[in-house]
Amino acid sequence: MTSRLKIDFVSDVSCPWCVIGLRSLEQALERVGDEVTPDIHFQPFELNPQMPPGGQDIGEHIAQKYGSTPEQMARNQEGIRNRGAALGFTFNMEKRSRIYNTFDAHRLLHWAQLEGRQHALKRALFAAYFTDGRNPSDREVLLDVVTQAGLDPVRAKEVLESDLYSDEVRERERFYQQQGIQAVPSVIVNDKYLIQGGQPAEVFEQALRQIAAESKQPAT
Secondary structure, eight states, X not given: OOEEXXXXXXXXXXXXXXXXXXXXXXXXXXXXXXXEEEEEEEEEOOSOTTOOTTOEEHHHHHHHHHOOOHHHHHHHHHHHHHHHHHTXXXXXXXGOOEEOOOHHHHHHHHHHHHTTOHXXXXXXXXXXXXXXXXXXXXXXXXXXXXXXXXXXXXXXXXXXXXXXXXXXXXXXXXXXXXXXXXXXXXXXXXXXXXXXXXXXXXXXXXXXXXXXXXXXXXXX
């Protein structure tokens, strides 16, 4: 008997560890196969909600926010690059020179869930920023990415040029902050089990199998 698992993946499209976490989760789901039927929802979390238009140089930003030296940043980037490569994802760090506001991307992700294409858009946004070095706050870029994900760019433009889904995104962000989520990725299974960070696929696999087994046990 398969177990249906609700998976809320709380993340930001400008978070490299969220890419690693998602790829690891996807790999784990492939491994558990028919044991689990996942119902994945991508929930919004802005790492830099006050980021102005035009963004900020990423080296300057990381130094200010985390106190990292250029040497530490280079080591971290190499570690992320290697983790991504092992999971089949290409991080082109040399193309990612700035960090941007991601609120519009989250509004589109909310809309994409209603259209049944949220997972495809999430993956396309990650590739656009981390592989291709494109600006996820640029609306022309977003429309192109939407099209790649199989969504209607005309409707996406209407969303972007309005205030649609702004309240919904902010409400979801507040909800997870109130639940104590302060870092991403945070993966919440069945509204109960929390897995944090860009964990290896083995960690996700073990957790999914355990949760699936527990969900099959009769209530006492």
